[in-house]
Amino acid sequence: MMSPEGYASARTMPAVIKGERAPGLTLVEKPIPSPAPDELLIKVRATSICGTDLHIYNWDSWAQGAIKPPVTLGHEFCGDVVEVGKDVKSFRNGDYVAAESHIYCGQCFQCRTGNRHICENEVIIGLARDGAFADYVTLPERCAWKTDRALPPHIATLQEPLGNSVHATLAGDVSRKKVVVFGCGPTGLFAVAIARLCGAAMVIAIDVNPFRLELARKMGAQHTLNAKQTNVVEAVMDLTQGRGGEVVLEMSGSPQAIQDGLRLLSRGGDFRFFGVPSDRVTLDIARDVIFKGAHIRGVVGRRIFETWFDTKALLEAGLDLNPLVTHRLPLRDFTRAFDLFKEGNCGKIVLYPQKVEE
């Protein structure tokens, strides 16, 4: 069958892969994949870089345990369906889609009880199977998310990481609350904007990078604190009349942030762990958890598909992600993109396998 876009005659495509058990990534030419019976083949319109990708790029200890090269990176993306497997029922060629990157099994206890995001058998795109740093990517139908063409590719690709923040930020009430966000990478910046949009009484954002703190202000934080220069526990206590943060969103993974965050959490406060610490962390459970009557949640991934519908609703309600997209580059400039990312003076970096779109 000849596809309308003629991709099949182009038998190979460029792809950015982790080719060896060593730092760095490689641009290679590899065959265009074929979708399984329950899969879609998607021509990638835009893809974006996540902190996880940097871990893999740097080949740190986590990456060494988690990744088996060769694998094509990239789990945030959007694109056009160009081929559908024979058992696919809900999608067809020409659909514009984004992807739930955590491929759930659908059969385990968690999947059968409304918790697909903690599926016991999940496979993550761009880690355990080929991802979207390429012209084409395959995706099981059940993980595809039909997207309105009104969302341009550089926003549509952000639905996946935005979903993380939606899940974490709205895992409990934020309206009327004084909210503290640790970490102003994209996930924290999304959280700032979501908390403001949903009626937080105050949003305080904390990071060590002035560029990112400035982005946090643009996304709506009323107060920003540079943890290198300020005692953040004291500063948050001052800003909250000694009560502390009613909701603390930990988006940095820093052990110091975790300790400070629990310290400044108010009595009866609500703490959400999202940023993944690379090591074990020592906590004062008595003082910071028990005697406060704290609520703590670990948040991972997106509720499938509750969070996707929520994300859609927030975008419709006016959530503006544009200030956060600081760079748009061709995929082939991935080395420059990762350099920018490592340096830290950036928000979200969007990559275009085909051409950079407006």
Added chain:
Amino acid sequence: MMSPEGYASARTMPAVIKGERAPGLTLVEKPIPSPAPDELLIKVRATSICGTDLHIYNWDSWAQGAIKPPVTLGHEFCGDVVEVGKDVKSFRNGDYVAAESHIYCGQCFQCRTGNRHICENEVIIGLARDGAFADYVTLPERCAWKTDRALPPHIATLQEPLGNSVHATLAGDVSRKKVVVFGCGPTGLFAVAIARLCGAAMVIAIDVNPFRLELARKMGAQHTLNAKQTNVVEAVMDLTQGRGGEVVLEMSGSPQAIQDGLRLLSRGGDFRFFGVPSDRVTLDIARDVIFKGAHIRGVVGRRIFETWFDTKALLEAGLDLNPLVTHRLPLRDFTRAFDLFKEGNCGKIVLYPQKVEE
């Protein structure tokens, strides 16, 4: 003891009372009350008219059962503390306060389990004891709410009715939801603004009065429907792609609105009864409640004091009530105020016992 404001020498004060078992209200001169040991004496700065006051004014069947004349009306107000009873611990002369109008007993099962708003022995100011349509009013300390002087009197008096809407609107999630508000009196108008501030994906407001629908737009409703001119069930279905309203706030008390609201509620939707119907209502429980898996709550009063803190937080988060205060009059013009209210082309009407303040 001589008060700093010399009120004690003024032994009487003007008060607007329900004096007889008949329609209308009367302006009389009556003694300034003395606070009990656990009470405050408050010099009223501003007071506002509630739908309940109109029922009493009109002396309808509900009022005939609920009110025993003579009683001074007025349960929405703010003012300055000018005398404190000897057992009062947390307030002193000069404090600027508003009032929880439902005086809870503190001893019953509901009061002892976090549900003072449904106290088994509640006494309501302006109904069962003298209210604030007067120069002075007494109030048990436990029902006083210290108010920031940054809130001008015409806003401070609205905290009580605003609290009703905060309670009803935030009794469950509104962020990300398509919200339908029936009734664009002040309670519905507050609800429109709260829902928008807290991230509703869409707010549809319904009334039969064009003036009030226009106010609803000013408060943030994206869509308004005139129930006299439109089939609201069909219109809401159209606006929601056939899914219906995910949250329906019934602030009108109209039987037709109740029936329409339950009809257009989405599957799994969340319906809140706040407007009090004057008669029994016939419902299609099977179709509109059971097969939809609907959630329904009856909402009364304010959670004491959770809702008051919430109200404060929303005002700090930027909730703007000014468009809704359409009239400010001297208390002595109460007849004109009630005429305006009956006519319906108004939002909230604020009355000033002393002088009309900016």
Added chain:
Amino acid sequence: MMSPEGYASARTMPAVIKGERAPGLTLVEKPIPSPAPDELLIKVRATSICGTDLHIYNWDSWAQGAIKPPVTLGHEFCGDVVEVGKDVKSFRNGDYVAAESHIYCGQCFQCRTGNRHICENEVIIGLARDGAFADYVTLPERCAWKTDRALPPHIATLQEPLGNSVHATLAGDVSRKKVVVFGCGPTGLFAVAIARLCGAAMVIAIDVNPFRLELARKMGAQHTLNAKQTNVVEAVMDLTQGRGGEVVLEMSGSPQAIQDGLRLLSRGGDFRFFGVPSDRVTLDIARDVIFKGAHIRGVVGRRIFETWFDTKALLEAGLDLNPLVTHRLPLRDFTRAFDLFKEGNCGKIVLYPQKVEE
């Protein structure tokens, strides 16, 4: 392919169907169905009669609107898988299964957001497609529930209706609560047992049939009230020191029960509608819903598969359904079974298409 049980050579089977638009059912011989690619063919071990079946038998106005003859009845059953469609992945011949009778689409908003029980496109077995009052029945794999052989068929078939009661009874807390159950048909009787097992402080069961009230006692109700002989509102108030029922489970569908149930609901109480009234019902919303701050839920079906796992856990925790199974008959005696059911002096009636099992 020859099945191990040789069913394929028996080309037809007996089935109890609604054959005409008139009261009654008919025993016919019809072809054994073939499973679709995503379906199982199940040899029925036991099936049971539901109130819905009686509506269809009686051909009342609801049934006339809902059923298009001919259709084989029966949506509660268990059996052995004897053939699987080619796309089936999780089941194989010899599996012992029960069935979620509400076949959900898996694609609609509700299905994708954890609410398959209110699927927008559901098809119910035994109503809109052939059911289990027969030797064999087909079932989509996604609605099959693997069952432990330790559950004998007469209990395994009850998992479906038990699930209704689990869903309704545990839709909110019952532990520590005073619980009132209206209607002592099987659904109400299950609810009595579940509430007791889960730590209800008191269970009051209400019906008009002495035989069923006696069953309610056997299932654990501490108090039973015959609504024909007793003013149930007063009696419940007496039993609860004037506070009323904290949880009211409406399993009867009777308008009088609905009105009484809301009347005797405590302030802040939790009311669950499960029994389907055949007509509209007139309610005192002001007194019974708003001023009480009541919570009301409509409950339909089972959460898929949360409720099924819950049901399993309760059976493991010791829930004993045996007292409730009052009759076990061959399927061919369906007329006698429906007569018993109409008469009312019964609990659950189990029918066996093959042979009556111990």
Added chain:
Amino acid sequence: MMSPEGYASARTMPAVIKGERAPGLTLVEKPIPSPAPDELLIKVRATSICGTDLHIYNWDSWAQGAIKPPVTLGHEFCGDVVEVGKDVKSFRNGDYVAAESHIYCGQCFQCRTGNRHICENEVIIGLARDGAFADYVTLPERCAWKTDRALPPHIATLQEPLGNSVHATLAGDVSRKKVVVFGCGPTGLFAVAIARLCGAAMVIAIDVNPFRLELARKMGAQHTLNAKQTNVVEAVMDLTQGRGGEVVLEMSGSPQAIQDGLRLLSRGGDFRFFGVPSDRVTLDIARDVIFKGAHIRGVVGRRIFETWFDTKALLEAGLDLNPLVTHRLPLRDFTRAFDLFKEGNCGKIVLYPQKVEE
């Protein structure tokens, strides 16, 4: 005024106090206290020993920071009201009461928003003011709990510590869940019984003391594990088909238990910290909290008075504490009681200031 019981003529009473900054307690004769205007004077019928008392007895580092001698110990008790302060409204001489030992202020943010158990200004009886290891004790009226005479003193005094377990165990669902309890001191033993009464599917109790594990079986645990002899993580995984504990109640305060408990928590599981670790604890947040999507709560004290009503309801529902009361002694034998407690082969030890009652 002469009291009906003539206590006033007995000007002094025996009391067991922490008299010096050193290990041990002392029996002294001290004046009978007088109640303040809002207080009750209570003649102690029974009092019981808590783990906190042992910390004070041993004068460990926590006690050295928390206690200022001299102070009479004892915060679990029941007794008869023998004098009421002049402002007391709800109690009178002869009332049989137990005590909420955390004296809340009633004025702070937490107290005003339904969270008195985390009052910002709490004062604990037997720690910061004189307790009940004496003939008489005073108590603010607002912290007294009227008790049914049907509860004998050795059970009535347990309402306070039982309340801790009720709060912790029912802070989320336990019905239908597989529950793991770490620590079989009285708090853990109560938790075992509560979880069973409220429909837990399985209760696994863990300790290092065989006597206490045997008590756990008596209270209803289906499985007990001796952490000295067994790898509890593996054992729980085996008992739960590899899924882990759905609810983990940490009642031991042991760092190893905390780490094991989080390790064996199921995906999406619910962990409650109640036992207070004496030092900081190192956790694997990524593996055990984030990737599991865990819910964690710190639980302290009792919800005032929600938990007290719950406790009453559970006792009415049949909760039997008798197996857990292993020793009843005269108060003057406090040294023997603490020796027993230190040795560990005991459940709850009840002390009687007057005479040992049946």
